[in-house]
Amino acid sequence: MDTVTTIAAVRAQVQRWRSEGLRVAFVPTMGNLHEGHMSLIEAARRHGERFVASIFVNPMQFGPNEDFAHYPRTPREDERMLAQAGCSLMFMPDVTEIYPNGAERATRIEVPGLSRILDGEFRPGFFEGVSTVVAKLFHIVEPDVAVFGEKDFQQLTIIRRMVADLCMPIEIVGAPTVRDADGLAMSSRNQYLTAAERALAPRIYQALQAAAARLKAGDVDFASIERGGFEKLGSAGFQPDYFCVRKADDLAAATAAAPELVILTAARIGKARLIDNVQVRRG
Numbered sequence: 001m002d003t004v005t006t007i008a009a010v011r012a013q014v015q016r017w018r019s020e021g022l023r024v025a026f027v028p029t030m031g032n033l034h035e036g037h038m039s040l041i042e043a044a045r046r047h048g049e050r051f052v053a054s055i056f057v058n059p060m061q062f063g064p065n066e067d068f069a070h071y072p073r074t075p076r077e078d079e080r081m082l083a084q085a086g087c088s089l090m091f092m093p094d095v096t097e098i099y100p101n102g103a104e105r106a107t108r109i110e111v112p113g114l115s116r117i118l119d120g121e122f123r124p125g126f127f128e129g130v131s132t133v134v135a136k137l138f139h140i141v142e143p144d145v146a147v148f149g150e151k152d153f154q155q156l157t158i159i160r161r162m163v164a165d166l167c168m169p170i171e172i173v174g175a176p177t178v179r180d181a182d183g184l185a186m187s188s189r190n191q192y193l194t195a196a197e198r199a200l201a202p203r204i205y206q207a208l209q210a211a212a213a214r215l216k217a218g219d220v221d222f223a224s225i226e227r228g229g230f231e232k233l234g235s236a237g238f239q240p241d242y243f244c245v246r247k248a249d250d251l252a253a254a255t256a257a258a259p260e261l262v263i264l265t266a267a268r269i270g271k272a273r274l275i276d277n278v279q280v281r282r283g
Contacts, residue, residue, distance in 0.1 A: 001079075001082060001083040001087050001088060001089065001090055002088070002089050002090070003079060003089075003090045003092060004089065004090070004091055004092075005091075005092055005093055005094065005097065006093065006097060007093070007097060007140050010052070010089065010091050010140055010141060011140065011142075013089055014052070014089075014141060014142060017049075017050045022048075022049040022050050023047075023048045023049045023050070023144045023145070024048055024049075024050050024051075024052060024141070024142070024143045024144050024145075025044035025045065025047045025048025025050070025051050025052070025143060025144065025145045025146070025147065026044065026051075026052045026053070026054075026137070026138075026141045026143035026145070026146045026147070027040045027041055027044050027051070027052075027053045027054075027146070027147050027148075028053075028054045028056070028133075028134060028137050028146070028148075029053060029054060029055055029056075029078075030055070030056065030057045030058065030071070030188075031055040031056075031057065031072075031073055031074060031075060031078045032071075032072040032073065032074050032078070032188045033074070033077070033078045033081050033082070034186050034187075034188065035178055035186055036149060036151065036177070036178040036185070036186035036187070037081075037149075038081065038085055039149075039175050039176070039178045040147045040148070040149055040175050041053065041082070041085045041086075041087065041147075042085070043147045043173055043175040044145070044147045044173075045085075045086055047144075047145040047147070047171070047173055048143070048144060048145055050088045050089070051086065051087050051088045051089070052087075052088065052089045052090075052091060052141050052143065053082050053087050053089075053090055053091070054090075054091040054092070054093075054137055054141070055075060055078055055090065055091070055092045056091075056092070056093055056098060056133070056137075057071050057073060058098075058103075058129055058130070058133040059095060059099075059103045059129075060099070060103045060106065060108075060125075060128070060129030060132055060133060061125075061126050061127075061128075061129030061130050061133070062129070063123055063124065063125060063126065066123075072188060072191065075092060078090075079092075091140075091141070098133065098136060106132065107132070108128050108129075108131075108132045109128070109131040109132045109135050109162065110127070110128045110131060111127065111131055111158045111161050111162050111165070114127070114154070114157060114158050114161055114250075114251060115127035115128060115131070115158060117154075117251065118154050118242055118244060118246075118251065118264060118266075119154050119241075119266060119275065120154075121242075122241045122242070122266065127154075127155070127158055130155055130158065130159075131158060131159070131162050134159055134162070135162065135166070138163075138168060138170060143170060144169075144170065144171065145170065145171040145172075145173055146159075146170055146171070146172055146173070147173045147174075147175055148172065148173070148174060148175070149174070149175050149177065149178075150174045150175060150176055150177050150277070150279070151177040151178075151185050151186075151187070151275070151276065151277070152275070153262055153264060153277045153279075154251065154264065156172070156174050157250070157251055159172055160172050177276070177277075179205070180202075182202040183202045183205035183206065183209075184198075184201045184202045184204070184205060185204075185205065185274075185275075185276045187274065187275075189272045189273065189274060190272070190274075192270065192271040192272040193269070193270060193272050194270060197269050197270045197272065200236060200237055200238075200269060201269065201274065203232070203233065203236040203238070204233065204238070204265060204267055204274055204276050205276060205278075206232075207229045207232040207233055207236075207243070207265070208229070208263050208265060208276060208277065208278040209278060210228070210229070210232070211225050211226075211228065211229045211243075211245070211263045211278070212263060212278045212280050214228075215245070215261060215263075215280045215282065216280060216282065220256040222245045222253075222254045225245055225263075226243050226244055226245055229243035229263070229265065230242075230243040233265070233267050237269060238267035238268065238269050239267065239268040239269070240265060240266070240267040240268075241265075241266040241267065241268070241273075242264070242265060242266055243263070243264075243265045243267075244263070244264050244265070245261055245262075245263050246261065246262055246263075246264060247260070247261060247262075248260040248261055248262040248279055251264075258282075259281065259282055260279065260280070260281050260282070261279070261280045261282070262277050262278070262279045262280070263277060263278050263279075263280065264276075264277040265277070
């Protein structure tokens with residue numbers, strides 16, 4: 001595996017692969033990799049002959065009360081994991097390479113509507129930062145396919161909309177959420193949990209599963225399902241931001257006729273803010 005830090009080096013390598021007629025797959029990450037990321041890498045390898053991963057902690061998606069400086073960074077371990085996973089090229093730029101004029105003055109991309117609901121309501125500007133950096137990375141790598149985790153379901157939906165709206169010739173693949181044995185979705189933020197909080201954390205998935213069971217049984221009282229999930233998390237010791245049932249294709253309000261729904265939640269416990277979702281196919 002080659003490790004590069006400049007846009008020019010990425011483009012030169014990808015151009016060589018293109019001249020050989022090879023299909024390029026891409027996984028953008030912020031590093032601090034875990035088994036959930038490895039599943040994205042495995043999916044990328046199934047969709048391409050050469051594989052690029054980026055490691056970049058994006059300052060544009062951190063709010064004023066979110067500590068960009070203390071986000072966990074493990075570049076050497078990330079490099080080892082990517083090499084073992086069969087990565088072809090690791091792109092690890094610094095902030096000035098991606099934002100030469102500073103992130104504050106950079107051109108920005110927003111996906112209207114989708115960016116300001118759910119997580120976007122509680123983290124203003126977050127998805128604008130995500131859309132902008134992903135668009136820049138797509139322009140740098142120019143992959144045939146890019147892989148994103150379904151755990152970040154709203155992000156995946158936004159990226160798909162951005163790619164369609166901007167006519168980018170990139171296939172977006174969603175990889176299933178990877179969970180620990182007790183159901184907790186793998187996340188870099190899990191390391192912020194104390195032992196007691198970690199013991200409680202699987203309640204999030206349990207609340208999602210309970211809501212999914214009601215939907216599969218034909219219950220269409222979405223307000224009641226949302227209220228029930230919110231209350232379950234609150235009584236378990238979480239501070240839930242939201243617990244919502246939405247249409248899976250566009251995150252619009254759920255309807256009884258929608259064949260595919262998704263239940264999404266975000267909840268805080270201690271220093272951690274955890275997100276998760278469960279998709280439900282009916283009929």
